[in-house]
């Protein structure tokens with residue numbers, strides 16, 4: 303089984319070497335990694351090239367000319383992973399919020415389920431204690447709102463830690479996906495639920511990013527707030 307993990311990066315120079323190392327050393331999985339870097343000003347792209355040079359058989363890099371958005375980064379990664387013959391496609395953040403230690407169980411669950419989500423809001427999941435009440439409320443409330451508007455059944459509709467079976471991504475019209483940021487996760491879930499793919503949520507502890515700054519901005523949050531309506535009525 304060929305598993306390709308897509309790591310989108312924008313200014314993750316300090317996190318990338320360690321997360322790649324951790325993923326490559328997961329026992330028994332022989333994971334492949336595809337880094338999608340958007341010409342990060344902090345030099346993440348050159349670091350990614352170095353990781354590729356050290357392990358060309360398992361680490362690939364897609365360089366894009368500038369910050370073109372997280373959703374588009376994933377879509378570009380999905381196309382390459384499918385063309386490379388991946389049986390499973392994993393997506394995760396490169397900042398250690400999605401801990402590599404959950405990857406084996408997620409892959410295991412993907413033997414039975416089409417879409418597996420590393421979930422903060424499934425029973426047993428949690429977000430970092432360091433999150434203040436405002437951030438907790440925005441994340442939890444945004445998730446409840448997205449589920450109400452779109453009718454999604456998954457408990458963590460905005461999660462970015464996921465594993466898709468090849469057949470799932472092959473069957474979706476990826477070119478038609480328009481959302482970025484959090485809305486991208488919602489739109490993908492919606493398309494999968496409509497096609498009756500099976501979901502499973504693995505509870506995770508979502509840690510705050512280890513180093514660096516979040517790239518999620520108010521416009522990305524606002525985009526998600528209106529785009530759920532587009533997903534609901536025009537998809």
Ligand SMILES: Nc1nc2c(ncn2[C@@H]2O[C@H](COP(=O)(O)OP(=O)(O)O)[C@@H](O)[C@H]2O)c(=O)[nH]1
Pocket residue numbers: 309310311312313314338339340369370371372375394395396397399511515516517518
């Ligand atoms: N290639 C690419 N990666 C991005 C972009 N925006 C965010 N990322 C990456 O996507 C992941 C999640 O972003 P992050 O800023 O941590 O979002 P947060 O966890 O919601 O605060 C990280 O690995 C980022 O480096 C983008 O526009 N392009």
Ligand SMILES: [Mg+2]
Pocket residue numbers: 395397399511516
């Ligand atoms: Mg993050």
